[in-house]
Amino acid sequence: MDELITRREVMVVAAGGMALSQAPAHGADRASDASEKQTSDVPVSLRVNGRALTLHVDQRTSLLDALREYAGLTGTKKGCDRGACGACTVHLDGRRVISCLTLASRCQGKDITTIEGLANGDQLHPVQAAFIEHDGLQCGYCTPGQIMSAAALIKEGHAGSDPEIREWMSGNICRCGAYPNIIAAIRHASRGA
Amino acid sequence: MQAFTLTQPSNIQSAVAAASEPQTKYIAGGTDLLQLAKDDIETPRQLVDLEPLPMSGIHAGPNGLRLEALARMSDVAAHPAVVHGWPVLSQALLASASPQIRNMATVGGNLLQRTRCGYFRDTGFACNKRVPGSGCPAINGENRMHAILGVSDHCIATNPGDMAVAMMVLDAELELIGRNGTRKVAIGDFHRLPADTPHIETILRPGELITGIAIPASAAARRSGYLKVRDRASFEFAVVSAAVALDMDGGTIRSARVAAGGVGTKPWRLPEVEAALTGKPARAATLQEAAGRAGEGAKTTAMNAFKLVLLRRAVLRALQTVAA
Incomplete structure (x- = not known):
């Protein structure tokens, strides 16, 4: 299993083998408009x-x-x-x-x-573990943001009730609508935190 | 996004000096400015970074509250003295944006956030606020969210703020510094009506900077509250909002301060409601009658006429909550 190339490595190679470190993997988000004055x-x-x-x-x-x-x-x-x-x-x-x-x-x-950087080595952060246990995602695209927000929310002391969790997670949108399981995961993680 | 240089000043004086150069903007939290820059609505050549300046304190005492301009919205909202002494301010801040944005955005910057009018925020449309003289497609366009108070033939964009509405009932005073020294201005005089210059939104002079906000302590400030009505439960701009502060003598309203958001081209004080409450007993009929006066001089469109009805109901609900 260790030798299998990851999906992202395949994509980077396909894009011309650009190095990931210290240089943009692609130029789309840099100053793409050549007519604009470039800053160094x-x-x-x-x-x-x-x-x-x-x-x-x-x-x-x-x-x-x-x-x-x-x-x-x-x-x-x-x-x-x-x-x-x-x-x-x-x-x-x-x-x-x-x-x-x-x-x-x-x-x-x-x-x-x-x-x-949220996990402690191989040990998942309690919010990460709870998202897996409660299936707090569908497509998964919003999940890193949901988890980072949820970990902060618990530290802030805003996990007192489901309505409180909903309000303090309002900055994270899930277009799949996995909200019930996201709330359940946060509620669960907050008990152990 | 247009290229810019980032200047990091060592003190307020050098910040003000840098900001007096053309095509320069201050950047504090950056949450609105960077949205606008990404869409080429703001095109600064230089940003003056306020982050290095030690200007984020929150000072609460028996006589009042002083917020330094870089105080974060989240920190002000959660400050125990604010929660207790100026609840309308804490509530308005907590009803604003999202937890992440409140951790970034500053109270000074919040007063300068620009309208959410879809035509303003899309360079594919004309907009008198963005390109003076180009026209206002909102007046005969999609204007359900637009203003009903303070509108002109050139602009009907709503001021999107919550915090400023709360400050309207707290007699907040802004402290400004510019090349010619410091001055103070009442919150009610800070934002300008659009009239025929909707691109000029405040009384700030070029390069002038908000350094702090002073808010007096009072019985009315302690008995205050904010109600925000939105299209979804949270993380949304107001359709209508109401801020209320009451000075009560037993069951009698000694004086009342009432303001509204989501309805005006600037944060909107409602003196017609206040006058109908002064010296009256806080009975249901009194509150109802007073709230029914809200929106004097309103000019509605077919799409936003509901806002006048909603405004009166929101004001009534806020009055009932605060008077109870």
Whole structure:
């Protein structure tokens, strides 16, 4: 099993074998309009999931694109890219934020946790385990954002009741409508947290 | 998104100096500005980053509350002194946006959030607010969410704020700094009516910065509340909202402050309702009669005429809740 190539590795190879680290895997989210005045890339040093990382990004790059396209951390998802869906939720210095409306160049020295950094080694975070147990997803695209938001919600002390969980999860949209199982998973995880 | 440089000032004076250059915007939470920049509605060449400035304190005392402009919406909403002394403010903040956005967005920036008018936010349409003189497709278009108060022949876009509506009943005062020094302005004088210049939304001068918001303590502030009516339960802009603060003497209303959101081209105070409550007993009939006056001077369209009815009901419900 270990030798099997992953779906993403296949896609990266198909796109021309571009390296994931420190360079965008594709150019779609960079300054794609050639008529626009280009600014030179700026260095930004972050701690992502406990690891120091220096990226050279276009000034306009969102934290979301920096994580996905420059750092190779594709667990954080791009849904609306306008702050309306919550799929890109990460923790910035311990607080949940949406990474699509965060400029990477303003994150100098910040501590960022993504879905890839939530588990403790091979031990899933209680919210991750609860989402599996309660089948808190259908297509799974919004799930990393849901889980990052839910983990923060429990720490904030907003899991007191189902209505409270619903209200404090309102920044995460699930178009499959897996909400009942998402709520059940959070309720379950909060008891053990 | 247009290319820009990011300037990180070391103090307020250097921030103000940088912001006086052309095509420059301040960036604080960035939650509205970056949406607009991604869609080429805002096209700054320089952003002045306010994050390095130590301006995020929340100071509550017996005489009042002072919010520094970079205080996060979530922190203000959860502050125990705010919850107790200015509940309408905490409630309005908690009814705003999503938990993630409230962790990012600042109270200063929130006062400057731009309208959610779909025509403004789509460069495929004309819009007098975005391109002065180009026209207003909302006036004869999809305008169910648009304003019924303070409208002009050039713009009927709604001010989308909740926090500013709460501040209208709290007599909040904004502290501003610009190249020519500091000044103070009442929240009610901060936003401008669209008239024939809908692209000028506030009294801020070029490069001027909000540094803080001062809110006095009062019996009315302690007895206050916010009701927001939305198309879905949460994470949505107001169709109509009502902020109420009552100074009560037993069962009598000594004075009342009432404002509304979702209905005006700016946060809208309702003096016609306040006058009908002053010195009256807080009985059901009094509240009903007063709420029925809300929306004096309203100009509705076929699509948004329901807002006048909804406004009166929302005001009544908010009055009943706060008076109880």
